[in-house]
Amino acid sequence: MKIFEKFYPDEYTDSTYIVDYKELYDEGYRGIIFDIDNTLVPHGAKADERARNLFKHLKKLGFKVCLLSNNKDKRVRPFNDAVDAIYISNAAKPMVKNYLRAMELMGTKTENTIFIGDQLFTDIYGAKRAGLRTIRVSPIHPKEEIQIVLKRHLERIVIHVHKKEMKNSERKKDKK
Template sequence: MKFLKPNYEFEHFTDVSLDFLRNHNVKAIFSDLDSTLAAHDELGDDEFTKWHEKLESNGVKLIVVSNNSQGRVDRFTKPYNIIGNGMCGKPLPSKIKKIMKEVGVTSEDSLFLGDQLFTDVLCGKMLGMKTVLVHPLGEEHEPWTVRWKRGLEASIKKRW
């Protein structure tokens, strides 16, 4: 059960503040995309833009790691010049370990941000990172496979 329980749980990605990041020595955020930073197939909004600008101006790297297609990831990340990786195979950590090496960060100075226990939190835990679970954005637009997993996640959360 401990591999599915996040270290922290917030309402929204913007709740991951600069103070929080400084207090936890975070230099890089590895983040899921859909339902975490934006609703499925949506682009970044003003809230995301402001949050990302704060991260960037304070030297915190944001790296998008998604199980969605590279095309979807590119549509979201390119306008912000963010490193974005699709088809990551979460919760398996192998592709993300390689990305960590490429950007020069460690598990100790990284954080994994996501909206799902079985992919994001589990992957972050397997990488030895601090994990933050956020409430999903645009749940009504999620594919049925994700909505189905939400029921399983709810039953696990009751046991915490």
């Protein structure tokens, strides 16, 4: 359905931690913008060893990395201190302004920056509006704030429609 297209990510994956970052780097990407909660760690959790190791790996590959979160500074700053990236708190996603600011801080452009997040209506929608390639990851943990739980029901519908459209598109290509 065309009305949902603005929420469709470019890719789906089960986890932030299985993305082939070397391949992204080889494709020319130099900046990655991440959501935090349910993208890198469960909602409200501190940066764990897995997140710290991921950020070390990304920097070693040559990426600039920015955390973009709607959470307050008291949530985002300690997480950022643990992973040593660039960050923007109170980001007001899906507004485009801070996606653009993240790229400015990293010194990247839309053509070489990718966004990774778990929510369609904030993370992915905002990144798409900013002109970024997007990867939607499955939420790490089911425990979420009530307003997010309500959005997840709508997300499931949009994801179902999108995946169905992708299958139909593949079938049409195979018939040609």
